[in-house]
Amino acid sequence: MSVLLSHTDEGVTIVTLNRPEQLNALSLELRAALAEEFTRLATDSASEIIILTGSGRAFSAGLDLKELGQTGLPSEGASGPDLHEAIRNVGKPVIGAVNGFAVTGGFEIALMCDILIASDQARFADTHVRMGVVPGWGLSQRLSRAIGSSRARELSFTGKYLDALTAERWGLVNRVLSADELMPHCLELAREIQAADRATLKAVQHLIDYSLDHGLNTGLAYEDKVSTEHAENVSSSALEDRRGKVMGAGRQQN
Incomplete structure (x- = not known):
């Protein structure tokens, strides 16, 4: 089974993290596949708007802890700077359809998106300080810009979870929808963006x-x-x- 799914239809590409049994944990294989796909999409004329989401009940639970138990705990920046660059430099609007848990590295990937829409099942957490890992994909910079420095400090210092409705109230996500409404809404939003020059x-x-x-x-x-x-x-x-x-x-x- 492929760890990453990608499909383009009439200019809209849906990229899906596809390790549902592992809560889409970011294994080396998945990180490499994601970086490779976004690098490809940057020059794909058939792709105009990208929707990034996860399969199952998580967007992404962050780095694969089982794999790290065998390889050791790297910093995220050292393990995958190309992933960060690939997503941020794709040159096309990226809509994050946060369907479930977005934790630590998964939270960082969500923050790389231009627009965030969440399911009511979404939960956000930054557990870097509990893991003993310093953010390497921009969370320490982007989170405070999104929700303010005091709220960002609270989340990053405590590692506690943020529910979807509070994330909307704090301005982290644009809106919260039911699980069934999430992807149709993101597709509609993508079509609206396509009308732009x-x-x-x-x-x-x-x-x-x-x-x-x-x-x-x-x-x-x-x-x-x-x-x-x-x-x-x-x-x-x-x-x-x-x-x-x-x-x-x-x-x-x-």
Whole structure:
């Protein structure tokens, strides 16, 4: 049985961590497969939006402890920096459909996604301090940006679990749905994103990430530069055509 499933349909790729009996624990095999798949998707013209989820009752329970008992406990950064780079540099929107437990390394992978939607069965936990492992895939930086430094400290210092509804209230996930509604909603969201102009979408995604990495003032200056360059490549007729489509879509929704 493959530890990772991937299927693309009409521009939307669903990538599924597939070790349900092990709560999708991140074995060396699964980490390598995930990094390889996201590297492939970065240049796959058939794939426009990616939905990342897990099979069974977990998104991912983190590093495979049984495997680590045989190989020793590495830092996550040392064991898989290519995975982090592959997901963050895929260049396409990534929706995290958090179907269940997202713990430690699994939590870190969830935080790599652009948008998080959770099942009401989702649970989040950062147990790095209990395991004696320092985060190596960005959790110490991204979690505080998502929910604030005080709440991030509480989760990371205690290792306690965060339920889905509290995660929504804290701004970690955009919304919480029943298990049956999770994937249909994420697919609908992906289709809505597909309506965007692809070049502009890529630029906006890059600008948001750039600001998070470099701070507000640097981000504002860079946005001005990118906006000016982008405007020079868009004709007034094309802009008018897009405006008409957007207004038409707005009227249909009302």
